[in-house]
Amino acid sequence: MLSLEGRDIDRVLIVDDDPEARELYAAYVEDARLEPVLAEERYNSVEQLLKTADDASAQAIVCDFHLSVRNYASFDGASAVARWYERSTPALLCTNFEKAQVDEMRRWRHQIPVLMRPDEFDSDAFIDGIRACLKEFRGEYRLTREPFRTLVRVIDRDERAMYVQVPGWYEPSTAIDLLKVAVPSAVWAAAAPDRRFHAKVNIGATRMEELYFKDWELG
Structure with a gap:
């Protein structure tokens, strides 16, 4: 279990259409001494994915943006992370992106405290990202995030x-x-x-x- 900003976290849901990516993120989550839970179903709605997180008692999320590949989901990861933000559940958007994807994400960007590329992700980056989310939920913005x-x-x-x-x-x-x-x-x-x-x-x-x-x- 990890205690961050007054929140206890021990289970982390990993959301990615690529099974190898899920396993890689899971290994880093385990390095942080937390239990990864792999989201391996197909998701027809954000609500279905949110329920998966609830059923797994996940207190934090790592999510990809491109979820439609392999018919994994009918929505993108940015919209899901935004919904978790509304619930004050820390969620990191971890994905490769170009300008077109940045433009697509922009509508949700105020509800995405942490966006990182997969090669930037490790156990330390995960912990730092979750901490940043929890602080933002309390209104403590980083300089790059304050509106x-x-x-x-x-x-x-x-x-x-x-x-x-x-x-x-x-x-x-x-x-x-x-x-x-x-x-x-x-x-x-x-x-x-x-x-x-x-x-x-x-x-x-x-x-x-x-x-x-x-x-x-x-x-």
């Missing part, structure tokens, strides 16, 4: 996404893709070149994949 109300400027918009800049971020001229599904419908309807909104953004982020946007204001 601030800030200006968001629309550069352009097409049928797929709107493209924005955040003047308060350290790369203010960088264009960030926000998919239509990642913004409120009222914001999407009002978006046009040079339109300005306010939103809460983690402007302390040092990498584009860390950025999230929430609590939009039309102004």
Whole structure:
């Protein structure tokens, strides 16, 4: 058993469509002296996966993003991690990703405290990630995760996404893709070149994949 931030953790659910990846993550979890539980079923809904975690009495989760391979799940891991966040269950999203996947994750990113690549994962990274989640549940954000109300400027918009800049971020001229599904419908309807909104953004982020946007204001 591991005691972190006032929470006792002894069982960890491993969610990945790749059996070899599940076994690898399980070995690192065992190195942390915890019991891994492998999610080996096929999942038709996030609710079914959440129930698996509940039935296993898992207090923490390691989850992949790409879950549709091998018909393992009908949803992606980001949406599942976001649901665990709402339950204050620490969950790490551990996956390989490119820009397209980052854009897809953005709608959930404010509820994903830890995103790491598989080659960054080991027992120490796991413990550090779980600790970061638990602190965030108490409102203790890392600098790269803390949200601030800030200006968001629309550069352009097409049928797929709107493209924005955040003047308060350290790369203010960088264009960030926000998919239509990642913004409120009222914001999407009002978006046009040079339109300005306010939103809460983690402007302390040092990498584009860390950025999230929430609590939009039309102004």
